[in-house]
Amino acid sequence: MVSSFSEQQLLPLRAALLDRLRELGWREGDNLEFDLRLAKPMSSSLSEASASLVQRQPDLLIAQGSPTLEAMRKYSGAIPVVFLLVADPVELGVVASLSHPGGSLTGFTNFELAVGGKWVDLLKAVDTTIERIVLIANPDNNTSAPFARQIESDGRETGVNVQTIYVGDAGEIERAIRGAGGLPRAGLMTLPDSLPILHQDLIVSLTNELRIPSIHPFRSFPTSGALMSYGLDFPELFREVASYADRILRGTKPADLPVQAPTKFELVINLKTAKLLGIEVPPALLASADEAIE
Template sequence: MKRRTFIGAMASGALTPWLAASAQPASRKKLVGMVSSFSARQIEPLRAALLEKLRDLGWREGDNLEFDLRLAEPTPSALSAASAALVARAPDLLIAQGNPTLDAMRPHSGAIPVVFLLVADPVELGLVVSLSHPGGSLTGFTNFETAVGGKWVDLLKDADTTIERIVLIANPDNSTSAPLARRIERDGRESGVSVQTVDVRDADGIERAIRGAAGSPRAGLMTLPDSLPILHQDLIIRLTSELRIPSIHPFRTFAANGALMSYGLDFPELYRQAASYADQILRGRSPADLPVQAPTKFELVINLNTAKLLGIEIPPALLASADETIE
């Protein structure tokens, strides 16, 4: 505001309304685009959490905000096409969910600010300069450090002490799958458990991997933090239940819907945090000034109904450490 205009506002008694208006989002509708490979049913509660927090911060869909969500199969080509279609609309901000989505989005996004979610090792992969000072157009929230793989192994072994082998389902199109799988294989050896990584890209591959696990006595199953198992969550839960295979997953929805255990992040809260970054960027702050945040809280969920179905008696110490039990 020019100095003479500001003085005029003071003289007319309009300073207070001017300050109130300046604290609100600009009148032009902002366009926020997001790409996810979750299903419509799976993404809905997360979309709702994001938009609810944005409303709390003054952004109302249909008023001063347009939110364009594109769902795509978890393949590089599909994610790239969805990203290109969004970028063609010249959004004010992009939201990328997971490493494969961010990898597919980056060639198209250019200087458009991007808030990422569930992205592992952004510094090691060269996505940002550092966690505290990203230094470019990207910032956001990481998901799991590789050390968490050992925790998954230990939790599954604690729940069922008879387990000698774990089949680990991995998506080779996710750049973080290989290093995380190697760490889990090493942690398994140290815990006296053989971990076999099986690369899959579709439902057929997932089914073959699970049936392969069922062919071995004292076997368990584990999935990595990736959109592919989320997309085929119902299949994984159905088969592990039918074949009596104890399993652990990084997403709460697995345990909530019938898998034995989950140990992972509070997803709705993560999306609310992403909304706070979106708010700051839409108001003019640079992503380069917003530090990449690592998770600080993980939740252990145990489904006792499934434990009973599998004939597993969860040890009292493990039950006591659970954040939630499902009966």
């Protein structure tokens, strides 16, 4: 498996995947060898990790994220690949269709573009004074532009001006966030991408320092101190990946396994951060949260 999440962030997800594999009869050191390669979310690092893994000629590859899958496809050949967190794999040319992927790749899509409107609505619901949102996006992720266009459109429909800023490193992220901090009634949003995950601590510390309400796709952000997240139940997703891996290892062709869309989402709100930002979370929104961090 190749992932651009950090080791700490991946620990519970790796555990969920291996726990499910054990339930299905696969045990490390017995009939399973699990090789995890962590890479930075840049094409060179992802390509190097993918190439070194493919050289081992594994029975199955797992690719987390669109950039990782793009890198892995250059080397995987006929080795079956289960992907996850890949937005619109048909548009990317990864599979022929969601129901009949064909070839040697199948897996689980990322967020649908329509979820961007939900992020805008939630940020506006937690702080009704918000009039603009700075959206941080990774230019190297080919799903960033369509996601940004959708969120900008959703913002216009609700009277919120969404400004997309493409960033590639910590310095550019800091400039974007400090720019948001200089705007009145502004919030901040990140896209589902490994780049903000890599710089999560920086994003959380700056948004709190500058008193900027923010929303993110990953629950690791509010658990680290950001205001809120609305995203996938990641441990459950990794368990589903394990189930697909089991079926392929037992002889099912990837072409016969439909690409599945996420169905379970969770809202996490950090109440301590809300207090820091001077925000009183509306009772109805708090009641709808899957987790409220005190």
